[in-house]
Amino acid sequence: MASITVPIPTNSNEPILDNGQGVIDPDVYFQINESPADLPEFESKLNTFVDFHKSKGSNVVFITSGGTTVPLENQTVRFIDNFSNGTRGATSAEYFLEAGYAVVFMHRQNSIQPYNRHFTHSQMGFLDYLEPMENGSVQVLSKYAAKMHELLTKYNEAKKSNRILMLDFVTLPEYLFKLQSGSKILARLERKAMYYLAAAVSDFFIPSQKMAEHKIQSRDGGLTLTLDQVPKFLKPLVSNWAAKGLIVSFKLETDSNLLVPKARQALTRYGHQVVIGNMLKTRKQTVTFITQHNQKVLSLSQQQMADGIEIESEIIPELARIHQNWIDSGKTE
Numbered sequence: 142m143a144s145i146t147v148p149i150p151t152n153s154n155e156p157i158l159d160n161g162q163g164v165i166d167p168d169v170y171f172q173i174n175e176s177p178a179d180l181p182e183f184e185s186k187l188n189t190f191v192d193f194h195k196s197k198g199s200n201v202v203f204i205t206s207g208g209t210t211v212p213l214e215n216q217t218v219r220f221i222d223n224f225s226n227g228t229r230g231a232t233s234a235e236y237f238l239e240a241g242y243a244v245v246f247m248h249r250q251n252s253i254q255p256y257n258r259h260f261t262h263s264q265m266g267f268l269d270y271l272e273p274m275e276n277g278s279v280q281v282l283s284k285y286a287a288k289m290h291e292l293l294t295k296y297n298e299a300k301k302s303n304r305i306l307m308l309d310f311v312t313l314p315e316y317l318f319k320l321q322s323g324s325k326i327l328a329r330l331e332r333k334a335m336y337y338l339a340a341a342v343s344d345f346f347i348p349s350q351k352m353a354e355h356k357i358q359s360r361d362g363g364l365t366l367t368l369d370q371v372p373k374f375l376k377p378l379v380s381n382w383a384a385k386g387l388i389v390s391f392k393l394e395t396d397s398n399l400l401v402p403k404a405r406q407a408l409t410r411y412g413h414q415v416v417i418g419n420m421l422k423t424r425k426q427t428v429t430f431i432t433q434h435n436q437k438v439l440s441l442s443q444q445q446m447a448d449g450i451e452i453e454s455e456i457i458p459e460l461a462r463i464h465q466n467w468i469d470s471g472k473t474e
């Protein structure tokens with residue numbers, strides 16, 4: 142659909158430029174939407190991190206993680222969200238660090254974070270891990286101490302060696318501006334950069350000029366929204382912003398018949414290197430790697446799941462191998 146219809150007061154009646162098929166061009170998107178206020182700070186932190194790792198010759202992975210929100214009002218009271226809580230991204234970050242990568246972790250604010258995830262998103266609250274001591278200090282309960290010690294050591298080591306950079310986003314526009322800017326900055330690393338696009342990104346949005354400024358009122362009865370399609374950002378990412386890096390996108394489906402065809406279609410359409418297909422219900426157990434000439438399923442057995450093995454412990458070594466081929470020869474296999 143070429144235009145949106147929102148039966149609520151809007152800021153302007155300006156037409157949205159589109160490509161004639163109802164989807165605006167990514168370049169146009171950046172012209173007509175406002176960049177996030179913290180973009181200069183984001184760029185400055187990332188530039189410093191990338192310079193540091195370029196001088197060290199590190200492999201760097203740019204992970205996107207968690208879901209984007211789609212605001213319904215410019216002064217946002219309500220927004221559309223999605224299910225993702227960032228487990229894939231946060232878990233992957235740990236295995237990338239283990240594989241020797243420096244990690245840019247661009248995540249949805251307050252979503253799951255590497256290392257902390259083992260304690261913040263369990264059944265237990267933060268205080269349930271602790272006990273107060275008579276001398277006024279606090280200590281970790283002995284039964285959790287070994288695990289916490291191990292993870293805290295890894296976490297501190299990653300921070301001390303400047304191998305993890307935490308950056309965040311909330312809304313779809315913030316995500317898109319930061320994806321563009323971030324991937325252009327990482328492009329300085331050429332083939333040593335990997336882009337691991339695990340964030341669940343909305344396909345639909347309301348452009349800011351068409352959005353209600355103030356809280357949508359309920360006095361007019363029900364609310365009908367028509368949303369625009371989000372421009373296809375993988376296209377400029379692959380062909381311009383990050384042209385030399387290894388680009389890994391995820392394809393999420395709920396209908397298993399669509400998974401492989403849609404994943405392969407994305408690879409063909411955008412011309413990048415790897416699509417990882419996953420189903421909503423089985424995403425922690427099974428993924429399908431699609432590359433130009435291959436298709437490969439990585440899967441955990443029930444026993445491995447019960448033993449707490451994580452599918453990312455298989456995904457990341459496989460990607461590190463593909464990335465090394467890419468660095469050495471410009472080919473994935």
Ligand code: 9Z3
Nearest residue numbers: 225226227228229339340341342391392393
């Ligand atoms: C994924 O498919 C991720 O694996 C999940 C992870 C979002 C399923 P959780 O955060 O979930 O661990 O709960 N991410 C990509 C989803 C997406 O938006 N892909 C786009 C598409 O399918 C292309 S980039 O069109």
